[in-house]
Amino acid sequence: MRLSTFILRRTGLIVFSLVGLSILVFVLARVLPGDPARAAAGNNAPQWAVDQLRRQLGLDKPLYTQYFVWLDNVLHGDLGYSLTTKRDITADVIQYLPASLELIVLAAMFQIAGSFILGIIAGRYSYKAPDNLVRVVSYIGISIPAFVLAIILQLVFSWYFKLFPTTGELSAGIAGPPAITGSVTVDSLIAGKFDVLANALWHMVLPALALCMGAMCQDARIIRSGMVENKDKDYISMAKSQGLPDRTVTLKYLLKPSLIPAVTVMGLDIAALMANAFLVEQVFNWPGFANLGLTFMLNKDLNGIVALVLIIGIMYAVANIVVDVIVAYLDPRIRLMERGQ
Amino acid sequence: MQIVERVRIIAKRYDLKRKWFRFSRSPLSLVGLVVIVAAIFLALAAPYITPYPREAGLQTNLQDRFLPPSSKYLFGTDQLGRDVFTRTVFGFQYSLMMAGVVLLLVVPPGIVLGLIAGYYRGSWIDTLVMRISDVFIAVPPLILALSIASVLTPSAFNSMMAVSLMWWPWYTRLTYNAASALRNEYFVQASEVMGENSFRIMFNEILPNCLGSILTKITLDVGWVILLGSALSFVGLGAQPPTPDLGTMVAGGSIFLPGQWWISMFPAVAIIVIILGFNLLGDGIRDIFVEEAR
Numbered sequence: 001m002r003l004s005t006f007i008l009r010r011t012g013l014i015v016f017s018l019v020g021l022s023i024l025v026f027v028l029a030r031v032l033p034g035d036p037a038r039a040a041a042g043n044n045a046p047q048w049a050v051d052q053l054r055r056q057l058g059l060d061k062p063l064y065t066q067y068f069v070w071l072d073n074v075l076h077g078d079l080g081y082s083l084t085t086k087r088d089i090t091a092d093v094i095q096y097l098p099a100s101l102e103l104i105v106l107a108a109m110f111q112i113a114g115s116f117i118l119g120i121i122a123g124r125y126s127y128k129a130p131d132n133l134v135r136v137v138s139y140i141g142i143s144i145p146a147f148v149l150a151i152i153l154q155l156v157f158s159w160y161f162k163l164f165p166t167t168g169e170l171s172a173g174i175a176g177p178p179a180i181t182g183s184v185t186v187d188s189l190i191a192g193k194f195d196v197l198a199n200a201l202w203h204m205v206l207p208a209l210a211l212c213m214g215a216m217c218q219d220a221r222i223i224r225s226g227m228v229e230n231k232d233k234d235y236i237s238m239a240k241s242q243g244l245p246d247r248t249v250t251l252k253y254l255l256k257p258s259l260i261p262a263v264t265v266m267g268l269d270i271a272a273l274m275a276n277a278f279l280v281e282q283v284f285n286w287p288g289f290a291n292l293g294l295t296f297m298l299n300k301d302l303n304g305i306v307a308l309v310l311i312i313g314i315m316y317a318v319a320n321i322v323v324d325v326i327v328a329y330l331d332p333r334i335r336l337m338e339r340g341q
Numbered sequence: 342m343q344i345v346e347r348v349r350i351i352a353k354r355y356d357l358k359r360k361w362f363r364f365s366r367s368p369l370s371l372v373g374l375v376v377i378v379a380a381i382f383l384a385l386a387a388p389y390i391t392p393y394p395r396e397a398g399l400q401t402n403l404q405d406r407f408l409p410p411s412s413k414y415l416f417g418t419d420q421l422g423r424d425v426f427t428r429t430v431f432g433f434q435y436s437l438m439m440a441g442v443v444l445l446l447v448v449p450p451g452i453v454l455g456l457i458a459g460y461y462r463g464s465w466i467d468t469l470v471m472r473i474s475d476v477f478i479a480v481p482p483l484i485l486a487l488s489i490a491s492v493l494t495p496s497a498f499n500s501m502m503a504v505s506l507m508w509w510p511w512y513t514r515l516t517y518n519a520a521s522a523l524r525n526e527y528f529v530q531a532s533e534v535m536g537e538n539s540f541r542i543m544f545n546e547i548l549p550n551c552l553g554s555i556l557t558k559i560t561l562d563v564g565w566v567i568l569l570g571s572a573l574s575f576v577g578l579g580a581q582p583p584t585p586d587l588g589t590m591v592a593g594g595s596i597f598l599p600g601q602w603w604i605s606m607f608p609a610v611a612i613i614v615i616i617l618g619f620n621l622l623g624d625g626i627r628d629i630f631v632e633e634a635r
Contacts, residue, residue, distance in 0.1 A: 013475065014479070016472065016475070017472075017475045017476050017479040018479060020472070020473070020475070020476035020479075021476050021479045021480065024476060024477075025488055028488075028489060028492055029492050139369070139617060139620060139621065140613070140617060142620060143564065143568075143613055143616040143617035143620050144613050144616075145568050145571055145572055145575075145588075145612060145613075145616070146572075147572060147575045147576075147588075147591070147592075148591065148609040148612055148613060151591065151595055151598065151605060151606075151609060152606075152609065154598070155598055155599055155602060155606070159598065159599035160599065271481070272481040272483075274481065274484070275480075275481035275482070275483035275484050276483070278483065278484070278487060278572075278576065279483075279572055279575065279576065282576065283595070293487075294487075294576055296491075297487055297488065297490075297491035297576075297578060298491070298576075298577060298578070300491060300492065302492070305488050305491060305492065308484075308488075309480060309484060309485070309488050312480050312481070312484050313479050313480045316479065316480055316481065317479065
């Protein structure tokens with residue numbers, strides 16, 4: 001199979017899943033008890049006003065008509081109107097998504113760097129003290145829910161040692177850069193205000209750590225076990241007996257074959273950081289997409305919930321395709337299969 | 342005949358002994374086992390061993406609010422003067438119940454769907470089941486669970502329903518992969534040739550060969566389900582106060598940080614301990630089956 005056909009096929013399947021997902025959430029939101037028109041009009045509104053609003057919102061039409069109207073709007077970039085924020089959800093998403101994305105990018109950097117460092121140390125010194133330490137730490141790291149870690153980090157490093165700010169995006173008294181993209185870090189880079197950038201990054205360290213810790217530990221374990229598995233293989237003994245330096249053996253011959261499973265899991269873990277953001281942004285009062293999503297959820301804002309599931313579904317799908325392409329690039333066996341050899 | 346029977350029993354006993362030996366070689370697995378047995382014991386005995394069992398529910402004790410940990414209140418008291426130790430021990434009940442109910446609801450249908458799809462591999466049943474399961478794993482589990490829980494009315498029961506609704510595809514896929522690989526083995530073909538009933542082949546021939554990996558996944562999943570459940574409660578979409586749910590307690594107590602840290606930190610540590618225990622136990626059980634497969 002050629003790479004382009006492969007990507008096309010995957011994209012087709014993913015579009016299918018996304019349509020299914022939107023139907024699922026849409027139907028759930030409409031079928032379950034509760035009258036969205038009544039919720040929109042308020043408890044004290046007279047019945048005729050509720051009926052009028054129902055007609056206005058198209059809620060009197062059959063479910064499948066409602067769905068196709070919604071789908072048509074979404075394809076035109078209109079995610080509907082939020083009854084919680086009292087404006088178009090598309091505008092909300094544009095305002096809040098960048099703040100989440102910058103946090104996720106930093107968390108992904110921590111995750112990749114941390115998992116490689118921990119994994120390589122543990123793999124190189126397997127069954128010795130450093131390995132045992134990494135294994136115990138990573139067990140604990142996997143077992144801590146993101147919100148628990150967020151609170152612990154906040155308690156220890158912000159409240160107790162006062163090394164990092166407790167909440168928010170910027171310190172009080174620091175003016176934000178002119179909003180262009182909506183992400184404080186990117187905007188301050190564009191404006192050339194490096195003090196603002198530093199301040200923003202300083203605020204992002206703890207939330208990013210809380211976001212990525214579980215994934216980082218899991219990936220470190222996968223890298224380690226891949227390296228340990230290959231350690232007894234003949235090609236490693238061969239490389240060692242030829243007198244190759246330890247660094248080359250570890251990084252080039254041991255690490256490389258361990259990369260394929262690690263990259264697969266790592267990519268999905270990065271995509272899943274958005275989910276953890278729902279638990280971390282709240283603790284650090286981060287003005288991001290996940291915080292907005294939680295507001296939608298707690299207010300039963302159906303348009304908002306459907307929109308947010310769809311957007312996260314798209315992000316997840318894109319990440320999936322990217323992972324597949326990277327793995328195909330890393331694994332020569334897959335590449336050779338493409339050429340039909 | 343009788344001798345054959347007895348040999349079989351002895352062989353089975355020997356097999357169990359060997360499994361236990363493999364499991365007990367790793368100290369971490371043993372730690373996990375001890376933690377889980379202790380947690381289950383605490384959860385079952387909670388009404389009898391906790392000092393103030395009535396404070397797990399609605400009873401408050403306002404003159405003793407915000408007391409730090411002491412010999413009278415081991416983990417301190419919360420904003421309503423309730424003993425945090427008592428409520429944490431009761432919290433184990435909810436965590437374990439969450440895991441138990443979800444897995445009980447999810448594993449059987451997940452396995453059956455996976456078996457059917459795997460056995461009729463390539464047919465329309467396969468396509469239908471697997472494409473539907475794709476829909477449920479198109480977003481991270483937490484997001485879908487949160488969304489489903491939010492359109493339902495938040496409660497402990499509904500959060501279990503929400504998690505169950507999105508968890509079955511993982512078992513379907515696991516069983517599907519195993520079943521579709523076994524489908525062309527000789528022993529399956531032999532049963533087919535002998536005219537065996539399709540359902541009998543699925544459940545008597547194929548299923549027993551998938552049980553090892555399913556069992557491993559179940560033990561590893563318990564920790565994840567508890568984590569997901571506590572996350573749902575933490576954001577307010579799961580069990581509601583005054584339910585002594587660990588996630589709810591962490592959320593409720595986090596308002597009083599950093600001053601009254603004990604209100605949220607002890608339940609938080611309890612969550613870590615119980616999830617860690619199940620992860621260690623699950624890895625121990627996986628090691629048994631992985632080595633057997635070699």
